[in-house]
Amino acid sequence: MSLLDDLDRGLLDLVFPRDCMVTQQPMDDQAGLYLSDSGARQLERIHDPRCHTCGHPFDGVLEGDRTCPHCLDLKPAFGRAVCAFRARGHIRQIIHEIKSTRCPFLADDLVAVAAEDPLFRRHLAGAHLIPVPLHHTKLSERSYNQAERIARSLCMHIPGCTWSHALIKIKPTPSQTLLNRTERRRNVAKAFAPNPSARISPNIRYVVIDDVLTTGATLHACATALRKAGAVHVDAATLAHG
Numbered sequence: 133m134s135l136l137d138d139l140d141r142g143l144l145d146l147v148f149p150r151d152c153m154v155t156q157q158p159m160d161d162q163a164g165l166y167l168s169d170s171g172a173r174q175l176e177r178i179h180d181p182r183c184h185t186c187g188h189p190f191d192g193v194l195e196g197d198r199t200c201p202h203c204l205d206l207k208p209a210f211g212r213a214v215c216a217f218r219a220r221g222h223i224r225q226i227i228h229e230i231k232s233t234r235c236p237f238l239a240d241d242l243v244a245v246a247a248e249d250p251l252f253r254r255h256l257a258g259a260h261l262i263p264v265p266l267h268h269t270k271l272s273e274r275s276y277n278q279a280e281r282i283a284r285s286l287c288m289h290i291p292g293c294t295w296s297h298a299l300i301k302i303k304p305t306p307s308q309t310l311l312n313r314t315e316r317r318r319n320v321a322k323a324f325a326p327n328p329s330a331r332i333s334p335n336i337r338y339v340v341i342d343d344v345l346t347t348g349a350t351l352h353a354c355a356t357a358l359r360k361a362g363a364v365h366v367d368a369a370t371l372a373h374g
């Protein structure tokens with residue numbers, strides 16, 4: 133953790149007393165900064181059965197094909213995405229806080245809880261993580277890319293993970309929030325490219341990292357750019373799905 137991060141944390145502590153984001157109870161001496169153990173137990177994890185491509189959870193028991201109709205239509209360029217939580221309730225609120233208040237410590241807390249899931253850990257172990265990049269104009273506005281923070285934090289919790297800025301965003305794109313699936317895919321098509329300083333290897337397993345998987349359009353665009361640059365093994369992971 134950098135000195136700047138420590139300063140940020142000190143300032144946040146002054147402005148916001150450290151209560152758990154979920155229970156609203158004081159954090160006391162717990163390991164997390166903004167997410168207590170009892171709060172973490174209230175988060176809605178994704179369990180099997182789930183789509184084997186995008187991680188979308190299926191309710192009930194599933195037999196036979198485990199690819200959701202959306203993935204059959206999209207045919208994502210990533211092999212498999214694993215997501216730790218459903219993006220609703222407390223998780224939606226936490227993700228919103230991570231983005232809107234640029235709170236890196238909350239991202240760290242959520243990563244720590246996500247990394248307790250055995251499937252999530254296995255999916256990421258030993259992989260080279262590539263956070264979904266922001267366009268440089270957006271990055272200078274926000275000075276914070278939550279996907280990068282998540283990737284960095286994952287590397288601290290999961291053995292053998294490394295990360296880099298192997299992708300850059302070469303085209304600014306409007307927010308995906310109000311777009312449908314087709315529009316989202318068109319919006320981010322060709323928006324990403326390999327970083328000129330990166331060496332993409334066919335022997336490395338890459339995992340594209342983002343905070344939320346909604347339609348998979350952004351992760352698909354990133355995976356497409358990596359494959360065009362020579363990557364063979366490309367997967368994805370996000371903290372939440374929905």
Ligand SMILES: [Zn+2]
Pocket residue numbers: 183184185186187188199200201202203
């Ligand atoms: Zn799917």
